[in-house]
Amino acid sequence: MPPFLIRTFLCVLAASGLCAQQTEVVLSATSSAKLVLAMPAPKVTGLDEAVVATEFTAVLKRDLDETGVIAMLLERLPADSAPVKAWKEAGAQWLLNARLSKAANGDLQLEASALDTAAEKSVFTRTYNANKIVPLRHLAHYLADDLVGRLTGEKGVASSRMVFVRQTSPGVKEIFQVDRDGAGLMQLTRHGSLTLSPTVAVDGRLAYVTYKGGAPEIWGQRRKDGPHEKLYPTSGAGGMLSSPVWSPDAKRLAFVQGDRRGNSDIMVLDLAAGRARRLTDGTGINTEPSWNPNGTQIAFTSDREGGPQVFLMQDDGSNLRRLTSEGLYNASPAWCPNGAMVAYVSRFEGKFDLFVYKLGEGKAYQITTGVSTSESPAWSPDERRLVFTSNRFGSSQLFTTDLSGRQIVRLTELGACQSPRWIRGR
């Protein structure tokens, strides 16, 4: 379709009154049409324009491009002083003006306002104040998230982060964090030992398994920004411990405890009471718990019927039922943030691929089809994408994919990564 026709169509759409109200959702996220947003170069005080171009404008463009709902127009723009009509003719549906300033003490301020060029009225105004330790690119992420929120009714995930495990030397793995765009890599643990299975609560508290004491132990933070301390076992040896997962209310921790007879069971630890309760019955392997969004059910992997399959149960162990029916090896369930889907991995022809089971439909959809293996799916907070590990370029690296499996993006070029979790950063 030629561009002028798209514009005509969208103008008609706009004229028909859909954009009339400030709070109304303008465009459905599932639509393939994108809103065209133009932004003249930001007005800058106290900052270098070249730095702003790479650390702000380019970051914002990449963030918005990856949302799939906004296309950013940066080239062949009218002059800054041109009337709104000129911007409309250039193809812009929204005109974004940004003003960036850096105070003498290093604090940043971003004033952003967007104008609907068809209705010639303001659709978005917001001022961001950031401490000097916040990088400029984070302001671009915040703006991108709010623009997407204004457009679709749901905040974007540009400012989200990944927490994952990475091997630092043979036999030593530590937990790292990286921004959603692959910048800002940070090491979160320094145990000098095997450290696995990170989980991040809704308030940002971390928990994980570490082998630093010889045997595995569950470590984590009891309070927000608190020190990392041992959470389980409180005394004595705990046997095999793995897969801690915070409940959605961050008060309980589901985890897996294995005994000396080879069984492993899903347990739930109540942090305040300090009591752990066993939910599965102690036959065979039960592992990889994943909470549903309101914390009433748990999806997990069990080999009770032979090979590993995904099962669901209530958070007291009752109402057990098998979810996956096809394939001989289904594991690693991840319940999506609104509860309608469960992502998992399935072995097919010797390699693993990501699948999504839609609970309402009772059907599973294959997401990745590759010659290589894809593992450890975790949902983005807006559940539009999944982060996973794949060895398609040799060593195991982090990728994200949309739910069609067509738009796979490599997140980092770091090797030896595993167990990613995707968390909101703001």
Added chain:
Amino acid sequence: MRHGIYLVPAAIVLTLGSLACKPPKTAEQIKAETQAAWAEGVQAFKDGKARETNPYLNDKENPHKATGWFAGWDQAKIDKAAADQAAADAKVAADAKAAASKAAADKAAAEEAARKAAEAEKAAAFKKAAEAALVTIHFDYDKSEIKEKDRAILQGIADFMKAFPAAKVEVEGHCDERGTNEYNLALGNKRAAAALAYLKTLGIDEARFTTISFGKEKPLCTEAKEACWSQNRRGEFKLK
């Protein structure tokens, strides 16, 4: 003033010298002292403490022996000889003592060395036996059953545990890279437990074993092929 150059210092020296020197005793002083000594002697005589011997004759046996500054000469010689003799005696005694203690120390050292050698030999034998017995066993894909060919290895481990009752062993379960990290940790636990259960049937107290699972986190070999995977699906036995 021709003689002043001699006379003036001489006068000064004499004046200062006479001032610095003790003034000579006067006749009265001498008389008083003599009388006091006399009175003391008379009093001693009256008290019956008068000397009966001539204090100037030290040697009664040899009353004509002259005494003087040289009188101590012989005594010094005797004292020196006695001291030399004592020193020589002490040296002999010390030498004897040192020789005795050295002999004792040598004996103790020899005993210690022998004990250490025996211990080292024992430790070496233990280590050798452990190395020979604690052989890695292997598993099939997604399985935790002990294979037929590994039973001899487990029998060897049981024999080793019986021969060395103090030995404690950690059983490690490992997996290949296929499958999820968490499921493989559980599978590794199952493999370690299978080895433990088999060793228990061979009559070894299970309290002497600890189990640990490393899942697929510690592979021996990282290539994506069966030859490598089959090496990684293993149970290892480590002395604890």
